Amino acid sequence: MKKIFLALALLALPMIAPAQRGAITVKGSDTMVILAQRWAEIYMSAHPDITIQVTGGGSGTGLSALQNGTTDIANASRPIKPGEREKLKQRFNSLGVEVKAARDGLSVYVHESNPVRELSLDQIKSIYTGEITNWKTVGGPDAKIVLYSRENNSGTYVYFKDYVLRGSDYAAACQNLPGTAAVVNGVARDRNGIGYGGAAYSKGIRSIGVRKEAGSPAYEPTEANIRSGNYPISRFLYMYLREKPTGVIKDYIDWIISPAGQEIVTSVGYFPVR
Amino acid sequence: MRRSSNVILTLVAALLGFARPLLAEDDSPARVEELKGQVEGMNETMLEMQSTLSALAKVKISGYVQAQFRTGESDGQASFAGGSFPNGVHSQFMVRRGRLKVNYAAGLTQYVLQMDVTQNGVGIKDAYAQITDPWSKSLSLTAGVFDRPFGFEISYSSSSRESPERSRMFQTLFPGERELGAKIEYQPSGSLLNAKAGLFNGTGPTANENDNNKDLIGRVGFQLPFYDANAEIDGGVSFYGGKVRYNSKFVYAVAGDRWAVDSTSHPVGDYFDRNYLGLDLQSYFNVLPAGGSSVRFEFITGRQPSTSSSNSAYSVAFNAASTPLYRRDVSGWYLNAVQNIGRRNQVVLKFDVFDPNTSVEGSAIGKAGANFTPADIAYTTFGAGLVHHWDSNVKFIFYYDVVSNETVDHATTTANLVPFKEDLKDNVLTIRMQYRF
Numbered sequence: 001m002k003k004i005f006l007a008l009a010l011l012a013l014p015m016i017a018p019a020q021r022g023a024i025t026v027k028g029s030d031t032m033v034i035l036a037q038r039w040a041e042i043y044m045s046a047h048p049d050i051t052i053q054v055t056g057g058g059s060g061t062g063l064s065a066l067q068n069g070t071t072d073i074a075n076a077s078r079p080i081k082p083g084e085r086e087k088l089k090q091r092f093n094s095l096g097v098e099v100k101a102a103r104d105g106l107s108v109y110v111h112e113s114n115p116v117r118e119l120s121l122d123q124i125k126s127i128y129t130g131e132i133t134n135w136k137t138v139g140g141p142d143a144k145i146v147l148y149s150r151e152n153n154s155g156t157y158v159y160f161k162d163y164v165l166r167g168s169d170y171a172a173a174c175q176n177l178p179g180t181a182a183v184v185n186g187v188a189r190d191r192n193g194i195g196y197g198g199a200a201y202s203k204g205i206r207s208i209g210v211r212k213e214a215g216s217p218a219y220e221p222t223e224a225n226i227r228s229g230n231y232p233i234s235r236f237l238y239m240y241l242r243e244k245p246t247g248v249i250k251d252y253i254d255w256i257i258s259p260a261g262q263e264i265v266t267s268v269g270y271f272p273v274r
Numbered sequence: 275m276r277r278s279s280n281v282i283l284t285l286v287a288a289l290l291g292f293a294r295p296l297l298a299e300d301d302s303p304a305r306v307e308e309l310k311g312q313v314e315g316m317n318e319t320m321l322e323m324q325s326t327l328s329a330l331a332k333v334k335i336s337g338y339v340q341a342q343f344r345t346g347e348s349d350g351q352a353s354f355a356g357g358s359f360p361n362g363v364h365s366q367f368m369v370r371r372g373r374l375k376v377n378y379a380a381g382l383t384q385y386v387l388q389m390d391v392t393q394n395g396v397g398i399k400d401a402y403a404q405i406t407d408p409w410s411k412s413l414s415l416t417a418g419v420f421d422r423p424f425g426f427e428i429s430y431s432s433s434s435r436e437s438p439e440r441s442r443m444f445q446t447l448f449p450g451e452r453e454l455g456a457k458i459e460y461q462p463s464g465s466l467l468n469a470k471a472g473l474f475n476g477t478g479p480t481a482n483e484n485d486n487n488k489d490l491i492g493r494v495g496f497q498l499p500f501y502d503a504n505a506e507i508d509g510g511v512s513f514y515g516g517k518v519r520y521n522s523k524f525v526y527a528v529a530g531d532r533w534a535v536d537s538t539s540h541p542v543g544d545y546f547d548r549n550y551l552g553l554d555l556q557s558y559f560n561v562l563p564a565g566g567s568s569v570r571f572e573f574i575t576g577r578q579p580s581t582s583s584s585n586s587a588y589s590v591a592f593n594a595a596s597t598p599l600y601r602r603d604v605s606g607w608y609l610n611a612v613q614n615i616g617r618r619n620q621v622v623l624k625f626d627v628f629d630p631n632t633s634v635e636g637s638a639i640g641k642a643g644a645n646f647t648p649a650d651i652a653y654t655t656f657g658a659g660l661v662h663h664w665d666s667n668v669k670f671i672f673y674y675d676v677v678s679n680e681t682v683d684h685a686t687t688t689a690n691l692v693p694f695k696e697d698l699k700d701n702v703l704t705i706r707m708q709y710r711f
Contacts, residue, residue, distance in 0.1 A: 068666035069617040082463070089506070090434040092614055093558050094566030097504050152331075172325060244504050246563040 023051040024249055028062020028075035029155050030179045031198040032237050035102060035268045036075055039256055042264060050248060056179065059155025066240055067091060072249055074240040077104065077155035077198070078162075092242050099239040101256055103271040105199040105221030106159065106233040107207040109187045116140040118218035120211040121232055124164055127194060130171030135192065147174040148186040148195035156180065159235055160196055199226075199269055223271050237270065337374040338433045338710035342671075343367050347699035354442045354655070355675045355702040369393050370706065371432055375400070382406040386420075398480060399452060412462040416472075419479050422453045422491050423470040424512040425572055426554040427608075436612050436661050438673050438704045441626040442653055443574055443606030446586055447550060452479035455488070469494045476516045476548070477589050484591050487545055489516030493552075504566075505559040512552035517545040518579050518588045522596035526582070528633035532644040533582075533600065546599060548587060550576030565614030573607040578630070585630035585649040602631045602650070620661040622673070627654045636680030640687030640694070651694055652680045659704075671706040 026036050033056040040052035057065075062074035067087040080096055088096045108124060110116060116139055119127075126132040127145055136142045149170055150157040157176075161167065177183050180197035187193040188204045199207070199221045209218030212232040225231040245253050255261050262272035344356055345365035352358045356370055372391040377384060388400035402418030421429040427440050428451045439445070457472025471492030475483040495510030525540045526533045540546075554572040561567045579588040580600050588599055606628035613621045629652035639646040659673030682694045 069663060070666055089558055089568075090431075092566040093568035093612055094560060094614075095499060095501065095504050095506055095558060098501070172328075173321065176324075243560045243565055244562060 022049060022248065023053065024073065024252060025071045026052060026054045026073045026075060026239075027057060027065045027071040028073075029059045029077040029237065030056040030150075030181075031077040031104065031154075031156050032075040032102075035237070035265060035270060038264050038268050039261060043252060043255060050252075052252070058151065058153035059158070060153040063240060066096065066242060069242075072241065073253075075101075076238045076240055077235065078159045079236075079238065080240055088242060094242050097241045097244055099241070099253055099257065100236045100273045101239045102237040102262075102265040103226060103273055104235055104237050105226040105231045105271070106156065106164075106196060106235060107199050107221045108210060108233075109184060109193075109195045109197065109205040110208055111187055111191045111193055112206050113191055114140060114206070116208060118209040118211060120214050120216075121164060122214065124210070125166065125168065128160075128165055128170055128174065129168045130173065141192075143192045146190050146193045147171060148183045148190075148193055149174045149176050150180070150183065150197070151176045151178055156197060163235075164196075164233060199271075223266075226271050236273070332378055332380050334377045334379065335375070336377070336711060337372075338708055339372045340370040340432070340438075340706055340708045341367070342370050342438070342704055342706035344702055344704040346702045351698070351700045351702075353677075353700060353702055354445050355439055355677075355704060370438070373399065373433070382408055382411065410462065412460060412465075414459045414461070415456065416459065417456040419452050419454050420457075421451050422448055422474065422514075423457050423459070423472055423493050424448065424491050424514055424550070425493065425552045425574070426508075426510070426556060426570065427572060433708065433710050436620055436622040436671075437610065437624050437657055437659060438671055438706055441572075441606070441608040441624070442628040442655060443604075443608070443626070446628060446630065447574065447576075447578065447604070447606075449586060450479045453489075453491070454479065454483070455491075457491075466498060467494070467496050474516075476518070476587075481589070484589065485517075485519040485545070487517040487519065489514065489548070491515075503559070505557070507555070507557050509553070509555040512550075512554070514548070514550040514552075514576065516548040518548055518599075519543060519545050519590075519592075520579070520588065520597070520599040521590055521592075521594060522598045524596075524598035526598060526600045526645075528601075528603075528631065531634065531638040531641060533646065535598070542596070546579045546588070546601070547577055548579050550574050550578075550604075561613060565616060567613045568611070570610040571607065573605075575605040575632075576603075578602045578604045580630075580649065582645070583647050583649055603633055604628075604630050605632050618663045620663075622657070622659040622661060624657040625654070626657070628652065636694075637683050639680065640682030640684035640691045642684065642686040646691070647688075648690060648694065651682075654678045667709055667711055669708050669710075671704065671708070673704045673706070675702045675704070677701055 033054065036054045040054050044050055044052055059076035059078055062071065063076055063080060063084050065071035066074040067084065080098065085095055088094050108119065116135065119138060123132065123138050128147060132138060133145055134142065135145055177186055183195040183197050184205055187195040207221055209220050210232050211218045219225040219231045221231050226234040241249065265272050346353060346359050349364045350359050350361040351364065359366065369392040373388055375388040377386050383405045386400050386402050390397045390399045398419060400420055402416050402420045404414055404416040407413040427444050428448055453474040455472050455474030457470055459470040461468045471490065473488040474491055476489035477483055491514050493510045493512040497506060497508045499506045521542060523537050523540060523542050525536045527536065552572065552574040556568060556570045558566065558568045578585060580586060580602050581588060581597055582600055585602055590597055608624060608626040610624045615621060631650040634646060634650060636652065638644060639650055656676045657673060659671055662670045664670060677700045678697055679694060681696060682691050
């Protein structure tokens with residue numbers, strides 16, 4: 001018996017040697033994909049021995065990959081949920097390390113021809129929960145509002161539901177599209193469309209001003225308004241790791257939150273954390 | 275070359291000639307209207323499919339199979355590492371657990387049904403409904419068959435646990451982990467404290483109630499995260515307040531170094547206390563560069579109504595033959611350490627102690643006339659293992675349990691205690707493959 005146990009222990013020894021890390025995998029938020037790819041390209045050009053593989057799939061998908069060990073870094077456009085932390089604890093005995101990597105103003109997009117320039121948070125909520133179904137109700141043309149949203153594995157979807165819809169369900173007629181680019185494309189082609197997504201994607205359509213309350217001033221999702229906190233739908237963009245980073249991953253994260261990495265945030269269209 | 279160019283030009287010309295009428299047709303208002311109608315039709319179909327898929331998305335099916343080989347030191351040995359070995363057998367393949375779980379979550383309500391399919395048949399593990407309050411979303415009511423709200427290890431899923439089995443004290447005091455009843459759980463978002471408590475039959479997950487007494491089980495827990503250090507300390511205090519009805523007028527209690535019987539003060543059909551108090555602590559921290567690490571500790575002490583030959587909880591049907599009741603004071607604890615090594619591997623060490631009768635030492639157990647049995651013997655188990663996560667679905671566990679028992683040193687001891695004059699040959703090696711989806 002003891003011999004069997006010893007033999008098994010010896011066989012298992014190679015398994016417990018830490019793997020060499022010359023590659024970093026990054027998975028998650030579609031909102032952050034363009035930013036994460038840009039970071040990776042520039043970092044790899046300065047570190048030819050490092051390979052960084054970036055994929056999207058949504059914040060939930062990235063955090064799920066972090067829980068099951070198939071990615072090193074999970075990008076998320078929302079904070080990690082308590083249940084996701086619990087899964088990290090169960091599998092890796094770790095709470096996960098949160099890195100605030102950028103800031104984003106969550107833009108509400110309409111077609112360029114749409115005369116509606118501003119909406120309050122309550123109006124946006126009513127539109128997306130299906131209480132308001134015609135643009136006429138909010139000062140637009142007499143036309144049915146066509147809703148574009150993200151899929152439910154998206155951090156943007158969850159953030160919008162939590163902070164704008166305040167937990168209410170999206171209207172059943174909402175068209176859920178895979179990726180912010182698809183939402184932007186949908187609204188750009190639809191005169192009666194409305195969508196939401198990262199500020200960096202707000203090209204080819206128009207971002208409207210958002211009022212916190214009915215009587216308060218409306219603010220556009222500009223850097224100044226987001227930095228000052230005036231724009232009511234701003235958020236952090238996060239990177240999550242299983243443990244406190246070491247080696248190559250630590251170098252990469254340190255570079256991302258350094259002035260050089262944060263310059264890239266600005267160039268892509270998001271806003272630096274500091 | 276020229277020949278092929280001519281062929282290509284001819285093909286392009288032919289295609290253009292073919293395409294022109296199509297384009298002309300596409301431009302016609304009738305064709306546009308037709309296409310618009312088709313797109314609208316597709317949109318309607320999509321919306322219908324979306325509503326169907328949304329309903330299906332509420333159903334989640336998950337499960338796991340634990341197929342394992344285990345080998346013990348002697349034929350037919352009693353074991354808590356996956357159950358006792360069959361007579362004449364000391365090695366076997368088995369399906370330790372084969373779970374299939376269906377969960378339907380509709381907003382703030384959910385339905386859960388979990389089956390266990392093994393070589394021994396099909397059994398029920400979970401069958402409960404749960405509702406959460408719509409205002410604070412922190413208060414929930416659960417009713418049916420589900421984990422007893424006591425301690426940590428009971429509700430720590432067998433699919434996630436790093437050691438193949440729960441500690442001996444949990445297997446003895448809470449066999450099957452589940453119970454029939456209803457509980458209320460308070461888990462406020464962002465709070466460091468949580469609490470859960472419920473009333474249960476007290477007869478186990480698959481037995482019907484046999485008295486009018488309900489057992490109260492609960493736990494008050496805390497979570498102290500230290501996010502900057504990626505560390506956390508969790509813990510809780512648990513209690514079990516129950517009673518069992520006994521059918522015999524004979525009640526035994528330890529007096530000095532022997533069982534003494536009381537047949538006068540307890541009328542048949544009276545109730546007897548079954549009480550436990552538990553403390554659990556879990557700490558999580560990083561050991562760099564290896565990975566996350568945890569140390570878990572749990573201690574239980576209490577009073578267990580049981581029988582002469584078994585230290586499991588006493589439970590008999592209303593009209594069953596009378597079985598004398600034995601009052602045992604029990605205690606047990608375990609210390610479990612897990613170290614992650616990189617993404618895929620974990621090293622596990624576990625030390626587990628259970629004393630089913632704290633009123634008597636092993637040296638006195640075999641004394642002539644004391645009437646102690648193997649049910650009074652204390653055990654310690656040292657387990658060591660390696661867990662290798664093959665991928666996100668599959669993991670392998672290599673685990674060895676070194677089991678030690680209290681020894682009896684009396685020459686005149688009864689036959690059933692003779693084997694306990696020395697440490698039993700009952701160590702077990704378990705090699706398990708688990709698939710979870």
